[in-house]
Amino acid sequence: MSEFLHQLTLSQGALLSGVQVTIYISFLSIIIGTAIGLVIGLVLTYAPFLARLPFRIYVDAIRGTPVLVLILAAYYVPAVLGVSLDALSSGILALTGFCAAHMGEIFRGAFQSVEKGQTEAARAIGLTFPQTVRYVLLPQVIRSVLPTWVNTGAELVKGSTLLSAIGVGELVLRTQEIIGRNFMTMEFYLVAGLIFLLINLAIESFGKYLERRLTYA
Amino acid sequence: MGYTLNFSSVWANFDSLLWGLVLGLFMAVCAIGIGFLIGIFGAFASQSKSPWVRGAIGFYVSILRNLPLLVLILFVYFGLPQLGMTLGRLESFIGALAIYAGAYLIEVLRAGLMSVPPGVVEAGRAVGLTQFQTNLYVVTPIMLRNALPAMSSTFISLFKDTSLAAIVAIGDLTYQARKINVETFRVVETWTVASLLYIATCVLIAAGLRALERRYPRF
Numbered sequence: 001m002s003e004f005l006h007q008l009t010l011s012q013g014a015l016l017s018g019v020q021v022t023i024y025i026s027f028l029s030i031i032i033g034t035a036i037g038l039v040i041g042l043v044l045t046y047a048p049f050l051a052r053l054p055f056r057i058y059v060d061a062i063r064g065t066p067v068l069v070l071i072l073a074a075y076y077v078p079a080v081l082g083v084s085l086d087a088l089s090s091g092i093l094a095l096t097g098f099c100a101a102h103m104g105e106i107f108r109g110a111f112q113s114v115e116k117g118q119t120e121a122a123r124a125i126g127l128t129f130p131q132t133v134r135y136v137l138l139p140q141v142i143r144s145v146l147p148t149w150v151n152t153g154a155e156l157v158k159g160s161t162l163l164s165a166i167g168v169g170e171l172v173l174r175t176q177e178i179i180g181r182n183f184m185t186m187e188f189y190l191v192a193g194l195i196f197l198l199i200n201l202a203i204e205s206f207g208k209y210l211e212r213r214l215t216y217a
Numbered sequence: 218m219g220y221t222l223n224f225s226s227v228w229a230n231f232d233s234l235l236w237g238l239v240l241g242l243f244m245a246v247c248a249i250g251i252g253f254l255i256g257i258f259g260a261f262a263s264q265s266k267s268p269w270v271r272g273a274i275g276f277y278v279s280i281l282r283n284l285p286l287l288v289l290i291l292f293v294y295f296g297l298p299q300l301g302m303t304l305g306r307l308e309s310f311i312g313a314l315a316i317y318a319g320a321y322l323i324e325v326l327r328a329g330l331m332s333v334p335p336g337v338v339e340a341g342r343a344v345g346l347t348q349f350q351t352n353l354y355v356v357t358p359i360m361l362r363n364a365l366p367a368m369s370s371t372f373i374s375l376f377k378d379t380s381l382a383a384i385v386a387i388g389d390l391t392y393q394a395r396k397i398n399v400e401t402f403r404v405v406e407t408w409t410v411a412s413l414l415y416i417a418t419c420v421l422i423a424a425g426l427r428a429l430e431r432r433y434p435r436f
Binding site for chain 2: 060061063064065066067068069070072073076077079080081082154157158159161162164165172176179185186189190192193196197200201204
């Protein structure tokens with residue numbers, strides 16, 4: 001046990017930097033992914049069929065492909081097309097694309113659940129479409145999307161572990177390096193698991209808090 | 218740019234991709250089978266009167282749902298041997314995926330269980346079925362039917378999760394694709410074909426389960 005504590009203090013820095021990278025990746029991909037997802041959701045709900053089609057294909061293709069495959073593809077493909085991305089950027093690219101597709105579906109559901117009468121009323125009083133989105137749709141949509149959005153955040157934290165497969169120094173890869181040094185396999189996977197648990201439980205309780213604040217009778 | 222598509226080396230290895238896909242489906246079926254049993258027992262146990270049982274189920278679900286699957290897989294495969302439990306690659310992967318699946322299926326089936334109207338349970342008891350018989354013949358079919366849409370998406374995402382087997386060097390579709398990619402450098406073709414295979418399989422699973430939903434009307 002004291003040996004374990006000793007090893008734990010030795011590996012503190014590595015674990016901490018792993019946690020930072022994990023949070024950085026997840027945060028960046030959920031922010032960019034949500035912004036793109038919002039656009040996708042709008043297009044899927046309001047655009048005419050032909051404009052909708054490529055977005056529909058994108059969303060279904062991404063959602064039908066495992067995240068690991070997306071990550072490996074984002075890691076290997078850009079190089080042969082003449083774009084050079086380091087492992088971290090390809091990983092963030094893959095997770096962002098994944099997040100955008102998922103949020104796109106979630107936003108589509110939320111936009112479609114707003115009654116049609118409201119957009120018609122907004123048109124009738126002379127609001128342009130961007131104004132309708134800004135003043136009529138978004139206030140309701142954000143409210144209904146928030147709890148799911150927070151869950152997606154936890155999913156992304158879990159998904160970010162897969163970046164260890166392409167050599168991004170997030171928490172799992174750092175843990176594997178530590179284990180390679182001291183052979184305390186079980187102990188340090190438990191430590192990593194515990195850290196992920198703490199991060200995700202924090203996200204989950206934040207989500208529950210939002211849900212309590214935002215539900216209206 | 219200047220990249221010319223050439224699928225020939227992918228077609229030459231296409232059978233290994235297909236076998237990888239079959240292996241992935243096999244692992245998914247095994248893990249879902251075990252996870253399903255955990256799910257049914259867990260869902261009924263979560264209705265237990267004992268706060269200890271309910272607490273234990275809640276604990277299991279919230280730990281497993283918040284733990285990255287990769288960490289669980291690595292723990293089972295590399296960590297457990299330290300306790301003297303040495304499992305083969307495939308067994309440890311299926312085991313890890315099954316425990317993970319169990320947590321998600323408990324959640325899904327519990328929601329299905331809650332949607333069973335209390336009237337039919339009372340009716341079952343009134344015609345003289347025991348509590349167990351009521352659960353088996355009346356509650357379970359309705360629960361399964363009502364949970365079917367949510368189960369479909371859980372099954373599909375568990376099938377996609379079998380791609381993580383590639384990380385512990387199990388020769389599934391992702392592993393084979395990565396191998397072809399590294400050996401032939403037909404990068405774009407390999408990943409296109411691999412992800413199309415995944416998409417097609419997901420679409421087929423979804424269509425099959427939707428047919429099942431139509432076959433049995435919602436209670």
